[in-house]
Amino acid sequence: MSKAYVAVDIGASSGRLMLGTLDGGKLQLKEMHRFKNGFTKENGHDRWNIESIMNEIFVGLEKIKKAGYDDVQLGIDTWAVDYVLVGMDGKKVEDPISYRDARTKDAMEELTSDLPKSYIYKKTGIQFLNFNTLYQLYTENREELAKTDKIMMIPDYIGYVLTGNAVTEVTNASTTQMLNLREGLFDNNLLDKVHVQQDQFPRLVESGTILGKIRHKWHTIYDLPETEVITVATHDTASAVLGTPGEGDHWAFLSSGTWSLLGTELNVPENGELAFQGNYTNEWGAYGTYRFLKNIMGLWMVQNLKHEFDDKYSFSELASMAEKVSPFEQFINVNDDRFANPENMTKEIQDYCKEHNEKVPETPGELTMAVYSNLALYYANEIQELNRILGYELDALNIVGGGSNVALLNQLTSTLSNITVYAGPGEATAIGNLMVQMITKNDINNIAEGRKVIRDSYPVKTFKPETNKYGNTLHEYQDFLNTEGRDTVQ
Numbered sequence: 001m002s003k004a005y006v007a008v009d010i011g012a013s014s015g016r017l018m019l020g021t022l023d024g025g026k027l028q029l030k031e032m033h034r035f036k037n038g039f040t041k042e043n044g045h046d047r048w049n050i051e052s053i054m055n056e057i058f059v060g061l062e063k064i065k066k067a068g069y070d071d072v073q074l075g076i077d078t079w080a081v082d083y084v085l086v087g088m089d090g091k092k093v094e095d096p097i098s099y100r101d102a103r104t105k106d107a108m109e110e111l112t113s114d115l116p117k118s119y120i121y122k123k124t125g126i127q128f129l130n131f132n133t134l135y136q137l138y139t140e141n142r143e144e145l146a147k148t149d150k151i152m153m154i155p156d157y158i159g160y161v162l163t164g165n166a167v168t169e170v171t172n173a174s175t176t177q178m179l180n181l182r183e184g185l186f187d188n189n190l191l192d193k194v195h196v197q198q199d200q201f202p203r204l205v206e207s208g209t210i211l212g213k214i215r216h217k218w219h220t221i222y223d224l225p226e227t228e229v230i231t232v233a234t235h236d237t238a239s240a241v242l243g244t245p246g247e248g249d250h251w252a253f254l255s256s257g258t259w260s261l262l263g264t265e266l267n268v269p270e271n272g273e274l275a276f277q278g279n280y281t282n283e284w285g286a287y288g289t290y291r292f293l294k295n296i297m298g299l300w301m302v303q304n305l306k307h308e309f310d311d312k313y314s315f316s317e318l319a320s321m322a323e324k325v326s327p328f329e330q331f332i333n334v335n336d337d338r339f340a341n342p343e344n345m346t347k348e349i350q351d352y353c354k355e356h357n358e359k360v361p362e363t364p365g366e367l368t369m370a371v372y373s374n375l376a377l378y379y380a381n382e383i384q385e386l387n388r389i390l391g392y393e394l395d396a397l398n399i400v401g402g403g404s405n406v407a408l409l410n411q412l413t414s415t416l417s418n419i420t421v422y423a424g425p426g427e428a429t430a431i432g433n434l435m436v437q438m439i440t441k442n443d444i445n446n447i448a449e450g451r452k453v454i455r456d457s458y459p460v461k462t463f464k465p466e467t468n469k470y471g472n473t474l475h476e477y478q479d480f481l482n483t484e485g486r487d488t489v490q
């Protein structure tokens with residue numbers, strides 16, 4: 001069998017093991033295992049079931065072994081900011097708490113009451129999201145934290161369970177809002193603020209570090225292939241950016257999954273006053289790059305609607321129903337915190353519209369279109385913001401992730417943003433994960449060559465702006481957002 005690579009990509013809504021092989025300069029991708037991901041209430045908090053995730057990874061690896069691959073490389077990427085506390089016995093103290101848990105509701109305001117946001121942003125260049133690791137740690141019980149041996153980010157913890165080796169990979173470490181941009185280390189003042197010692201995080205490593213082989217003990221329990229784990233760009237969005245084809249000279253990306261991460265790849269961080277006020281982030285990318293982006297609520301909203309419709313409709317059926325509804329029937333600030341983890345998304349959207357004297361969406365098609373059209377408006381507004389902050393015009397938007405399958409959303413985004421949209425690949429995160437593995441093992445020379453492989457392997461769908469459509473809608477939406485109090489730093 002040719003050398004096989006396995007990407008373990010665990011997003012907030014689903015996890016998958018994707019098998020990648022290179023064949024004549026083209027990437028062959030095969031989904032070997034997919035599983036649902038999500039958090040549940042346990043011991044008073046919204047938590048991830050990390051043992052269930054580990055089991056799904058082993059099940060996926062057994063399928064890969066069964067398919068005839070008995071010697072593979074493996075990389076793990078997951079969502080950001082969350083962590084596992086590991087005790088002196090080397091075992092997890094508890095199941096990790098989700099960033100959507102209510103515990104951090106007031107933490108950012110409390111912590112920044114005597115540590116100015118401008119000071120934190122200058123040091124870290126990271127956007128202010130109240131669930132960043134910094135604020136999560138701020139809510140931890142100090143005595144418990146003092147007894148903790150290690151604080152491991154989710155993908156690093158998974159790598160640790162598999163191999164016994166613990167590291168902190170920098171792309172995900174940057175999402176903690178504790179990594180000092182200039183020093184390249186966890187910032188001592190921010191560590192002190194949350195009563196954490198420097199050595200409570202495992203050593204920092206770059207993407208592309210070889211972590212080690214899966215421990216023998218797992219081979220006695222599961223029928224696994226010989227597997228070497230490589231620490232890839234372990235923040236899934238960092239991998240998504242690497243898996244972006246990069247069409248265009250000054251291209252932007254939109255990683256469209258549970259979250260919408262809109263931004264561009266920079267070689268130096270942009271943490272000036274405009275970026276600070278716009279609440280833009282400089283998450284670290286692979287190979288010394290920075291992901292200058294903003295978090296936008298994303299298709300999380302549609303995921304909740306789908307569940308609230310008792311999963312009667314698939315995502316593509318919801319998209320088709322939305323096609324039959326006029327766009328922009330109501331304005332919604334999709335980044336309003338009320339949509340972060342509501343009891344019921346349908347009711348939250350309808351209440352919002354009633355409170356703002358906006359037309360109330362009722363049917364699944366109307367609700368889905370309300371989300372799509374306001375996401376498209378929000379994207380268009382932020383692309384203008386990005387152009388303003390960067391001082392140059394972005395000329396193409398590469399939409400990747402599951403959301404790139406939604407032609408309606410791609411087209412609305414292109415027209416409203418007046419930008420060419422290149423849609424796909426949907427599994428860019430897994431592809432970016434594989435790219436780092438293949439570069440580490442010298443099957444690909446560098447990411448520029450990797451993106452050529454991606455372009456040759458996954459033809460994108462192109463969406464051009466429809467001229468003179470929707471008149472002044474974007475300007476009206478921007479006025480609406482300004483009255484709403486946009487997601488800027490106060």
Ligand SMILES: Nc1ncnc2c1ncn2[C@@H]1O[C@H](COP(=O)(O)OP(=O)(O)O)[C@@H](O)[C@H]1O
Nearest residue numbers: 011012013014257258299315316401402403405
């Ligand atoms: N065929 C499709 N039609 C419409 N929406 C889709 C389709 N495929 C995926 N999606 C959207 O993509 C989202 C999942 O994107 P994905 O990148 O897999 O998310 P994550 O990595 O966060 O789990 C779904 O919530 C759904 O809204």
Ligand SMILES: C[C@H](O)[C@H](O)[C@@H](O)C(=O)COP(=O)(O)O
Nearest residue numbers: 011012079080236237257258259
């Ligand atoms: C909290 C982070 O911003 C979030 O994890 C985001 O970066 C992310 O990981 C998005 O990935 P999805 O695939 O879950 O949308």
Ligand SMILES: [Mg+2]
Nearest residue numbers: 011236257429
């Ligand atoms: Mg994802």
